[in-house]
Amino acid sequence: MEYIIEASNITKTFSDHKALDEVNIKIPKGAIYGLLGPNGAGKTTFIRLINQITKPDNGVILYNGEPLNENHISKIGYLPEERGLYKKMKIGEQALYLAQLKGMSLKDAKNKLHYWFDKFDILNWWDKRVEDLSKGMAQKIQFIVTVLHEPELLILDEPFSGFDPINTELIKREILELKKKGTTIIFSTHNMQSVEEICSYITLIDHSKIILQGNVKRIRTKFSDNEYEIKFEGNMISFTTALWTGFELIQHIPLSKTIHTVIVKPVGKTSINTLLGAIINSCKIQYVKEKKASMNDIFIRAVKENELTLEGTSNDE
Amino acid sequence: MSKLGLIIQREYKTRVRKKSFIILSIITPILLSLLIMMPVIIQKSTFRKSTILIVDNTQTMGELLERTKNSQFIKYVNMPTEMTIEEVADRYENSEDTMVLHLNKNFGIISNSPGQLYNNKHPGPAVINNIQDDCFDLFRKIQVLRITKLNLAQVDQKLGRTCVIQYEGLGINPQVRSYLSLAGGMFMYMLVLIYGVQVMKGIMEEKNNRIIEIILSSIKPVKLMWGKIIGIGLVGITQFTIIIIASILFLGVIKNAVDIDTSEIVNNQIQTMNANGDINENVIPKISIEELDAIRSIEDLKNYLPTFILVMPFLFTGGFLLYASFFAAVGSASNPDTETQQFILPITIPIIISVLIATTIMNNPGSDLAFYTSMFPLTSPVVMAARLPFINWSTEWWQIVTAISLLFGTVWFSTRFAARVYRTAILLYGQKLTYKNIWKWYKQSN
Numbered sequence: 008m009e010y011i012i013e014a015s016n017i018t019k020t021f022s023d024h025k026a027l028d029e030v031n032i033k034i035p036k037g038a039i040y041g042l043l044g045p046n047g048a049g050k051t052t053f054i055r056l057i058n059q060i061t062k063p064d065n066g067v068i069l070y071n072g073e074p075l076n077e078n079h080i081s082k083i084g085y086l087p088e089e090r091g092l093y094k095k096m097k098i099g100e101q102a103l104y105l106a107q108l109k110g111m112s113l114k115d116a117k118n119k120l121h122y123w124f125d126k127f128d129i130l131n132w133w134d135k136r137v138e139d140l141s142k143g144m145a146q147k148i149q150f151i152v153t154v155l156h157e158p159e160l161l162i163l164d165e166p167f168s169g170f171d172p173i174n175t176e177l178i179k180r181e182i183l184e185l186k187k188k189g190t191t192i193i194f195s196t197h198n199m200q201s202v203e204e205i206c207s208y209i210t211l212i213d214h215s216k217i218i219l220q221g222n223v224k225r226i227r228t229k230f231s232d233n234e235y236e237i238k239f240e241g242n243m244i245s246f247t248t249a250l251w252t253g254f255e256l257i258q259h260i261p262l263s264k265t266i267h268t269v270i271v272k273p274v275g276k277t278s279i280n281t282l283l284g285a286i287i288n289s290c291k292i293q294y295v296k297e298k299k300a301s302m303n304d305i306f307i308r309a310v311k312e313n314e315l316t317l318e319g320t321s322n323d324e
Numbered sequence: 325m326s327k328l329g330l331i332i333q334r335e336y337k338t339r340v341r342k343k344s345f346i347i348l349s350i351i352t353p354i355l356l357s358l359l360i361m362m363p364v365i366i367q368k369s370t371f372r373k374s375t376i377l378i379v380d381n382t383q384t385m386g387e388l389l390e391r392t393k394n395s396q397f398i399k400y401v402n403m404p405t406e407m408t409i410e411e412v413a414d415r416y417e418n419s420e421d422t423m424v425l426h427l428n429k430n431f432g433i434i435s436n437s438p439g440q441l442y443n444n445k446h447p448g449p450a451v452i453n454n455i456q457d458d459c460f461d462l463f464r465k466i467q468v469l470r471i472t473k474l475n476l477a478q479v480d481q482k483l484g485r486t487c488v489i490q491y492e493g494l495g496i497n498p499q500v501r502s503y504l505s506l507a508g509g510m511f512m513y514m515l516v517l518i519y520g521v522q523v524m525k526g527i528m529e530e531k532n533n534r535i536i537e538i539i540l541s542s543i544k545p546v547k548l549m550w551g552k553i554i555g556i557g558l559v560g561i562t563q564f565t566i567i568i569i570a571s572i573l574f575l576g577v578i579k580n581a582v583d584i585d586t587s588e589i590v591n592n593q594i595q596t597m598n599a600n601g602d603i604n605e606n607v608i609p610k611i612s613i614e615e616l617d618a619i620r621s622i623e624d625l626k627n628y629l630p631t632f633i634l635v636m637p638f639l640f641t642g643g644f645l646l647y648a649s650f651f652a653a654v655g656s657a658s659n660p661d662t663e664t665q666q667f668i669l670p671i672t673i674p675i676i677i678s679v680l681i682a683t684t685i686m687n688n689p690g691s692d693l694a695f696y697t698s699m700f701p702l703t704s705p706v707v708m709a710a711r712l713p714f715i716n717w718s719t720e721w722w723q724i725v726t727a728i729s730l731l732f733g734t735v736w737f738s739t740r741f742a743a744r745v746y747r748t749a750i751l752l753y754g755q756k757l758t759y760k761n762i763w764k765w766y767k768q769s770n
Contacts, residue, residue: 022768058541060751085541089753091534096338107330108542149538 009036010069011160011191012057017066019052026052027063028215034160034193034208039186041206041223042195043302045310048212050195051088054162057193058085070160081110084158088165088195090149092137099133102152109156116155123151127177142169150178154185161185164195179205199302203227209302211309218313219305230300230308234272235279240265241290249285253277270298327543328551335526335555340562349563353570356507357577374451375422378402379409381429381439385462388476393458398451400425400458413442423447425455433470436463501713502686504628508636509682509710515640516705517675519560520647524664526552527655531750545750546743549656553648553739560644561637568633575625628713635712635724642731643705647671649735649742656746657757657765667757678706689714699727701734741766 012034019027027049034040044050055061056068059075068075070082093101099120106116124130127147137145146169154161163182167175182205186192194206202209202223209226211219219226234257239246243259246269250256254277258270273279283295300308325333339345376398380386386402393400403412409426416422424442431438438459441447465479472479527549530536539548654667681703685694689711698707704727715724748765755761 022764055751060537060540060545080542083541085538087534087537087541089534090538093529093535094533104330104334105538105542107325108327108539110542152538 010034011036011071012193013069013072014053014056015067015069017053017056017063017068019049019056019061019063025215027056027212030066030212030215030217032210032217032220034191036191037186037189038207039182039192039194039205041202041209042193042212043197043199043202043209043306044212049215050212051164053212054085054087054164054193054195057160057162058083081156082159083162084109084153084156084160085162086149086153086164086166088168090146092145092148094138095136097133098135098137098140098148101137102148102155105152106155111156119155119157120151123155127151143171143174146170147174150181154181158190160191160193162193162195165197166194167196167198167201199306202302211306213310213313214317216313219309223302226305227299227302230305231298232272232300234270234298235295236268236270236298237295238262238266238268238293239286239290240293241267241286243267245289246286249282249289251285254282266293328547328554331543331548331551332555332558335552336558336562339522339556339559345559345563349566349570352567353574356567356571357574372421373397373399374447375399375401376441376455377412377416377422377424379407379412379424379426380405382427382432385427385432385438385459385466388462389458392476392480393462395454398454398458409442416442416444423451431459432463432466436460438463504625504632504713505685505689505710506683508632508712509679509685509706512636512639512643512706512709513675513679513682515560515564516643516647517672519556519644520651520671521668522556522559523553523648524651524655524668526556527652527746527750528658528664531656531658532660536750540751545747549652549743549746553645553652557641557644557648560640564636564640572629631712631715631717635728636709638728639705639709639731642701642728642735645735646701646705646731646738647675649738653742653745653749653762654757656742657749657752657755657762659753659755659757664757674702675706678703681707682710685710685714695723698723699730701731704731 010033012032014030014032017027017030017032018025030049030053032053042050042053052061056063057075059077059080070076070079073079092098096104102120103113103116106120107113111119121130124133129144129147132140132144132148137148140148150166153163161182166178166182170178179201182192182194186205194202196202206223208221209219209223210217242265243261246267247256250271253275254271254273256269257272260268262268271282273282279295283292286292373396376389378386378389378400380402383405386400390400390402409424412424416424425438426440426442428435428437428439438455441452441455465476468474468479468482469476472482474482530539543551650671651668654664654671657667658664678697681693681697684691685707688694694707694711697703698711700707708724708727712724715721744766745762748768749755749762752765
């Protein structure tokens with residue numbers, strides 16, 4: 008697998024606070040990579056390191072195999088969580104300025120801005136000032152400015168904050184479109200639903216260390232409790248009888264007199280096939296699905312477990 | 325264009341286009357020019373030539389007044405001796421700029437009191453003063469004439485029209501020099517303070533509206549800081565240049581408008597000084613004190629201009645960079661909810677002290693305080709600007725060179741200090757703005 012970013016043993020300390028501690032992250036090319044963690048975990052510090060806003064105390068960051076340097080700045084697009092624009096400056100002028108700072112020529116920037124403004128149907132905003140726009144409108148401009156120079160790597164920190172559901176969908180669509188074109192996206196968010204929807208890999212940072220990392224599907228499978236959700240039409244007593252001792256009934260949700268949803272968990276090495284074989288004659292099965300852990304649950308579990316470990320460590324000391 | 329160039333361009337363009345910049349650039353030169361020319365303008369606009377009809381009881385003084393004291397302001401007409409005051413009054417009643425001067429018979433020889441002035445309207449104090457001056461001048465000459473037995477032309481020649489002190493050194497009138505000193509000091513104070521504070525406000529704006537992180541993903545923090553300082557500094561230099569050029573232009577326009585021909589007056593002065601025989605009073609136009617002051621001021625300004633243009637840009641650049649770096653450090657360390665006032669005050673105190681010292685230089689340019697504070701980098705931009713009109717280039721050039729060198733030496737340190745604080749503090753939010761923290765951020769940036 009080819010990696011656009013390879014960060015090895017990254018440590019960053021601010022006076023008495025260690026923001027990142029021996030962090031290793033590899034971001035595959037073309038992936039949407041979720042960077043997760045509680046507030047203050049070290050995500051923004053890591054993003055700032057990639058953007059070369061600050062430098063690591065230790066460790067190396069490679070960009071396409073090369074040590075990170077000034078030439079890479081124009082290849083990266085960054086939409087920070089706390090983002091703003093010059094309030095008194097006209098929008099068109101401002102977008103041109105920011106695009107040129109990213110290394111675009113004036114002519115190129117004008118053409119591309121025209122394309123994006125037209126696409127988002129905001130051509131009439133060109134001469135408006137930012138102070139005349141709503142927060143959501145300003146967010147659109149910021150998104151355009153971030154992607155305008157067609158970066159290879161796009162870093163989006165809470166990109167949906169401040170957007171209404173319609174605009175959230177619009178931005179989500181654009182992100183997926185960019186992925187299709189081959190852009191690698193680092194996606195930092197607290198919105199776990201969107202992580203499940205669009206991320207293929209994640210790193211979960213807590214207290215400056217990585218506590219979970221890998222492919223989203225595998226992580227969800229790993230964290231799932233081997234539970235199955237079954238919806239069937241039939242008699243609940245017959246179903247319970249079929250469970251025998253090979254399954255544990257976790258939850259029962261009666262939807263009507265004859266229709267039920269249940270969550271069951273095999274005991275020991277019992278297979279779900281055994282259960283299905285036992286109930287197939289007495290119930291009409293509507294669906295069976297393996298119940299995967301949500302990213303939200305995984306996040307909470309991983310962080311809590313880490314805190315318990317840290318508490319244990321400090322108590323031992 | 326380089327990224328630094330882009331930052332400079334934006335900082336420059338946005339400020340130069342502001343209404344406040346345009347207004348200040350136009351109003352300052354107009355005010356400066358008007359300040360110099362105002363007395364002449366007022367006099368010219370209110371002046372009307374008066375005719376003084378003299379009813380002379382002295383038999384001699386009326387004729388002398390008519391013969392020697394006619395000027396562009398006053399025309400004396402000695403009435404025939406047979407005319408009574410009532411007959412003369414009949415003549416002047418129809419004309420509003422005509423007055424009657426009734427000279428006492430004792431005026432000239434015994435008394436210095438000329439007599440009574442009659443007028444339908446209230447004459448302006450300037451007219452009365454002029455008549456009084458003329459009468460008193462004549463009275464003194466008559467007194468000298470009585471003692472010396474000379475004739476009036478000889479008395480005139482002995483007494484002269486005016487006494488002129490020859491100024492050494494720069495040749496600038498001490499009074500004009502004082503004004504230039506005060507104006508230079510105040511000008512520098514305003515430029516350094518206004519543009520220094522603009523650097524701080526610009527940095528605070530970027531930090532507090534959170535665009536800073538977007539910009540820092542494209543350019544290094546120190547470059548951004550320098551772009552801002554250079555851009556705003558260039559705005560200052562532009563304004564400085566506009567004000568100087570516009571002032572010169574306005575002065576020219578106003579000078580023409582009030583119809584003063586400097587060269588003619590200078591020639592007349594030479595003519596007066598070279599005259600050996602009888603002085604023909606009619607050749608020498610009488611110039612008012614206000615006009616003469618204005619002409620001298622303009623001539624002195626012309627003489628001072630090269631020094632001003634040569635040294636002031638260095639003083640401004642150094643002073644601006646020095647204070648802008650302090651303001652930049654405070655701006656980068658601020659937060660939306662922090663009160664920066666207490667940090668601005670210590671920075672502005674040396675500038676305020678400089679202005680206070682600059683005001684004393686007018687009266688005491690050679691004091692030790694003036695010398696040392698014009699060398700000390702925190703006060704030198706303003707104090708040296710105020711001392712500049714008093715500097716003798718041939719012997720004191722080294723003082724200017726030393727002051728500018730010390731200033732730029734300090735700027736080297738201050739800008740490095742600011743860059744280090746800026747680099748760390750600009751992305752820190754929610755941290756308290758304290759001296760301890762500023763020092764911590766400076767150390768951290770190591």
